[in-house]
Amino acid sequence: MNRLLNFGVYCWSWxxxxxxxxxxxxxxxxxxxxxxxxxxxxxxxxxxxAWEAIFGQVRVWDALWPACVGTLFLxxxxxxxxxxxxxxxxxxxxxxxxxxxxxVLSLLVELLAGTPSIxxxxxxxxxxxxxxxxxxxxxxxxxLLAAACLALLILPYLIFTTQAALESLSDEYRLIGPSLGFxxxxxxxxxxLPAAGRGILSGVVLSIGxxxxxTAVIMLTGVIANAGLPxxxxxxxxxxxxxxxxxxxxxxxxxxxxxxxxxxxxxxCLTGMLYGSxxxxxxxxxxxxxxxx
Amino acid sequence: MEPTRMKHQPFxxxxxxxVSFHGRTVLQKINLTLxxxxxxxxxxxxxSGKTTFLRSLNRLNEHxxxxxxSGKIELKLPGSMQDIQDIHSTDLEVTELRRxxxxxxxxxxxxxxxxxxxxxxxxxxxxxxxKVEREARLIEVLxxxxxxxxxxxxxxxxxxxxxxGQQQRLCLARVLALKPKVLLxxxxxxxxDFKASHRIEDLLIELQDRYQIIAxxxxxxxxxxxxxxxxxxxxxxxxxxxxxxxxxxxxxxQKLLDEIF
Numbered sequence: 371m372n373r374l375l376n377f378g379v380y381c382w383s384w385x386x387x388x389x390x391x392x393x394x395x396x397x398x399x400x401x402x403x404x405x406x407x408x409x410x411x412x413x414x415x416x417x418x419x420a421w422e423a424i425f426g427q428v429r430v431w432d433a434l435w436p437a438c439v440g441t442l443f444l445x446x447x448x449x450x451x452x453x454x455x456x457x458x459x460x461x462x463x464x465x466x467x468x469x470x471x472x473x474v475l476s477l478l479v480e481l482l483a484g485t486p487s488i489x490x491x492x493x494x495x496x497x498x499x500x501x502x503x504x505x506x507x508x509x510x511x512x513x514l515l516a517a518a519c520l521a522l523l524i525l526p527y528l529i530f531t532t533q534a535a536l537e538s539l540s541d542e543y544r545l546i547g548p549s550l551g552f553x554x555x556x557x558x559x560x561x562x563l564p565a566a567g568r569g570i571l572s573g574v575v576l577s578i579g580x581x582x583x584x585t586a587v588i589m590l591t592g593v594i595a596n597a598g599l600p601x602x603x604x605x606x607x608x609x610x611x612x613x614x615x616x617x618x619x620x621x622x623x624x625x626x627x628x629x630x631x632x633x634x635x636x637x638x639c640l641t642g643m644l645y646g647s648x649x650x651x652x653x654x655x656x657x658x659x660x661x662x663x
Numbered sequence: 664m665e666p667t668r669m670k671h672q673p674f675x676x677x678x679x680x681x682v683s684f685h686g687r688t689v690l691q692k693i694n695l696t697l698x699x700x701x702x703x704x705x706x707x708x709x710x711s712g713k714t715t716f717l718r719s720l721n722r723l724n725e726h727x728x729x730x731x732x733s734g735k736i737e738l739k740l741p742g743s744m745q746d747i748q749d750i751h752s753t754d755l756e757v758t759e760l761r762r763x764x765x766x767x768x769x770x771x772x773x774x775x776x777x778x779x780x781x782x783x784x785x786x787x788x789x790x791x792x793x794k795v796e797r798e799a800r801l802i803e804v805l806x807x808x809x810x811x812x813x814x815x816x817x818x819x820x821x822x823x824x825x826x827x828g829q830q831q832r833l834c835l836a837r838v839l840a841l842k843p844k845v846l847l848x849x850x851x852x853x854x855x856d857f858k859a860s861h862r863i864e865d866l867l868i869e870l871q872d873r874y875q876i877i878a879x880x881x882x883x884x885x886x887x888x889x890x891x892x893x894x895x896x897x898x899x900x901x902x903x904x905x906x907x908x909x910x911x912x913x914x915x916x917q918k919l920l921d922e923i924f
Contacts, residue, residue: 542768542769542770542772543772544726545723545726545768545772546772546774548723548726548761549721549723549761549765549766549768550761550762550765550785550789550837550838550841551758551759551760551761551762551785551789551841552758552785552788552789553758556788560784560788561774564776565774565775659776659780660776660777660780660821
């Protein structure tokens with residue numbers, strides 16, 4: 371009986387893993403089949419000459435380039451805003467917070483994690499309305515506002531993964547610092563954080579993905595279809611997920627729908643590139659810690 | 664090298680030491696004066712409070728949840744006897760106490776960094792020595808624990824590639840690099856094979872003139888081999904403090920322990 375159960379669990383694990391691979395594989399190949407033929411100069415730059423378009427000397431219409439730049443800026447800005455706050459909060463919760471206070475804080479972070487992204491977008495929109503009616507009549511939705519709302523959205527991922535990575539270190543490992551006469555701050559920054567680096571990195575990667583694909587937040591906070599390249603922090607911008615959304619919703623010709631697949635493929639590659647950079651950054655930091663402290 | 668210490672002088676005076684975790688008493692009313700005559704080995708059944716006693720001496724118990732303690736511990740550190748539990752003391756901060764009272768754990772807990780960095784990082788953070796001095800100290804302590812010849816060509820390799828015995832010697836070197844006065848060893852050979860254990864024991868016997876060593880041991884054979892005094896613990900109390908002549912005869916010792924347990 372026991373052997374049968376073991377065999378059953380073994381088979382089920384295999385089928386489940388295979389299923390995941392199959393679904394991801396199918397999805398990717400469908401996306402590749404539909405999107406790959408559309409990838410080319412025209413998808414990115416339309417009728418505009420490529421080099422001039424890249425440097426913003428010529429305006430690009432009905433093509434991807436401004437949305438690529440928009441999404442890149444948006445994700446970088448949101449990550450820059452969220453990572454320091456998220457990781458610091460995670461450190462505080464794992465290493466410094468008094469027990470009772472920790473419970474309250476964790477509940478608040480869970481609440482934030484459970485907030486739907488459209489609500490974050492509404493919050494940003496309402497905030498701008500408030501500013502317009504009070505101190506800044508000229509305030510408008512913009513790249514900075516969208517990035518700030520996205521930062522709020524990804525904050526819980528960063529906090530949770532940092533906290534979990536730090537708390538999963540063994541008690542013996544935690545005591546190395548104090549037993550050698552390190553202060554608490556030294557223990558956290560020189561012993562615990564580097565060891566938790568891999569876990570924290572996975573949080574950063576997860577939040578990059580989340581920030582890159584979210585459409586609901588940016589729809590209410592500054593994205594528009596034909597903004598061109600982002601004109602600074604307070605300007606409007608284009609973004610890849612929003613472009614996919616409106617191409618898929620309002621396409622006029624089959625070619626336009628195909629270009630939505632192409633756009634999805636580009637978004638996937640862009641996110642992959644950001645993952646790669648996060649990984650490379652982590653490797654560099656790890657090497658530095660390893661050799662020089 | 665440190666000068667040989669004055670023998671048979673009291674170096675640790677403990678009065679009414681009581682420690683509990685989450686209200687459960689682990690050490691009860693310990694009164695004890697330890698004098699400097701070789702390695703002090705703590706023996707006793709598991710759960711008798713040996714490790715907690717050891718951790719009282721560098722105040723590491725305070726890092727465990729639910730800790731509460733009372734009593735007084737005075738340790739002879741450079742200068743004079745100092746009350747190590749006086750948290751308001753400006754003379755002795757807890758970080759400085761832990762530098763002077765080094766600790767090696769049951770299982771080797773190297774940092775997951777290079778061999779050299781395991782010694783360099785604490786040196787840099789705690790002592791503030793410059794790079795040249797740190798390198799000199801690194802070589803000195805690796806030689807002191809007889810690890811230098813084995814690792815001198817691979818100092819930049821990850822410490823996790825070392826064997827268990829080598830890792831434990833690296834942990835010892837890491838502590839020695841900070842020039843402690845007292846060494847606390849919590850069953851330092853528990854996770855090692857016979858040969859590696861023997862090597863650590865030889866090393867401890869060698870180091871006993873330079874550092875006051877207090878070790879927990881699970882093996883009577885080991886205790887007899889390295890100890891100058893044996894402290895027998897039972898149910899959170901010190902049952903006996905045995906001098907060398909009392910435990911040299913194995914039969915007598917066995918009989919005594921059978922009576923206690």
